[in-house]
Amino acid sequence: MTTTDTRRAATRTTAAIATQRNDLVLAAFRVVVSFLFGLHGLQGLGFLGGVDGQGGAVPFGSWPGWYGSVIELVGAALVLLGLAARPAALVLSGAMAYAYFTVHQPAALLPMHNTGELAAVYSWVFLLLAVLGPGAFTVRRALRR
Numbered sequence: 001m002t003t004t005d006t007r008r009a010a011t012r013t014t015a016a017i018a019t020q021r022n023d024l025v026l027a028a029f030r031v032v033v034s035f036l037f038g039l040h041g042l043q044g045l046g047f048l049g050g051v052d053g054q055g056g057a058v059p060f061g062s063w064p065g066w067y068g069s070v071i072e073l074v075g076a077a078l079v080l081l082g083l084a085a086r087p088a089a090l091v092l093s094g095a096m097a098y099a100y101f102t103v104h105q106p107a108a109l110l111p112m113h114n115t116g117e118l119a120a121v122y123s124w125v126f127l128l129l130a131v132l133g134p135g136a137f138t139v140r141r142a143l144r145r
Contacts (some may be wrong), residue, residue: 033125037092038076044069063071064098071095079129082138089130096123097116 065111
């Protein structure tokens with residue numbers, strides 16, 4: 001093997017390691033973010049202390065609160081598992097943008113003044129996941145094997 005061939009092989013190995021590391025980081029990011037977001041959806045449905053800290057839920061069937069909580073919970077589960085993750089992440093991004101502009105933004109212009117930081121961040125995080133995809137470590141990929 002020549003020196004050039006050795007360098008090319010080393011470069012390919014380094015690239016493969018970097019790709020695997022990036023896939024692991026993306027999977028960890030996707031799982032943690034969607035788990036935390038799913039907890040938020042459960043809270044709206046009256047679990048984990050509820051929306052008022054005393055077990056209160058958003059009224060059943062109310063728009064947008066109850067439906068938003070269901071969308072948050074189901075979408076978070078899909079993203080966490082990597083099943084239809086891109087469309088689910090896109091829907092979640094839109095739901096959080098809707099929440100920001102209809103609930104938070106009318107109170108004040110900046111997220112620091114209208115308590116909309118989480119809605120804004122989740123909107124951008126899920127848009128990022130919709131663009132990047134779920135990565136290599138998903139239930140969908142495991143089922144295909």
